[in-house]
Amino acid sequence: MLKPLALRAARLVESGLERIGDRSDDDPVLDPYLGYATPEGLVLRGRVLTHLRRAEPDAEQSKWMNLRQMANLFITDEVQGVTVEGGGATGLSDAEGYVRLTVAGDFDPGWATVHCAIPGQEPVAFHARVPAPDAEYMLISDIDDTMIETGAHSLARNLWTTFTGSALTRQAHDDAIALVESMTDGTRHPIFYVSSSPWNLHDFLEDLFRHEGVPRGPMFLRDLGITEEGVGASHGTHKGRAIDAILAANPDLDGYLMGDSGQKDAIVYRDAVRRHPGRIRGVALREPAPGVGDDDANAIAEIEAEGVPCFHGPDFTGARRHWGLE
16 A cells, blocks of 8 residues: 555656756757667667756855756656667657667777767767777676765765765775776776666766766666656666676676675675676675675675675775786
């Protein structure tokens, strides 16, 4: 009884936010996300919205202004049924405005660019990561408390940090950047980011990564639309599906997983190790709070029992050594 009532209330809130933001009669706009390569071609992803609400960050502005600008990112007006064309492929936006195109062809390693457009509008550049032919593995990393300081293990701290910071005030973990840079070897080995953060934060995270020098990679974020299951997929379900999709897109590459113990990544990664035997070479987990809980400790032991080295500690110093790479 409580779940239907909660879903009904969530839908009312979502509808109200959409009405608040629906203040433009302009043509819909195309918001591109970072894509990736598969054996079938480049997967380009984006969203069709009535308009974009973004502002250039200012390191001197108040937390209140940061809060207002961040809230604007969540008042999105999605447009369904809009055709998007590019690279010889066509996509149609769904009920939440998301659109996906698969572009066939041979593309040089690095970042490929394909221009896509809503018919009658100016093209928009979409970028997709193409692994180098000599790549031996890939990285799959969480974002909050893994790459950037968030406090995701505490809901109150997580929300405060997320909504009152900007791309100029949020900070990345130097040890995480160092590990990723050493593992990716420039553009040779690709990195993918898997996070429960919503797609509304894609552009914000891109700006933050650029400002902090975090290596760029396609992001697999979460849709917060209201479904019969609740508000989007659960944390573990979303991350597990994203890891599955990344491994399927790169059948010739094994993966290293990076995460933290604050959001049960150990359990998500243990399950991924079991679903994909032989595909995961190593796991590294930051401990944002001292020690790990019993569930995480058990999952770490089970990962190791599968023959996959699992490093965990307050930072990622020593992860490469634990993985047998030094």
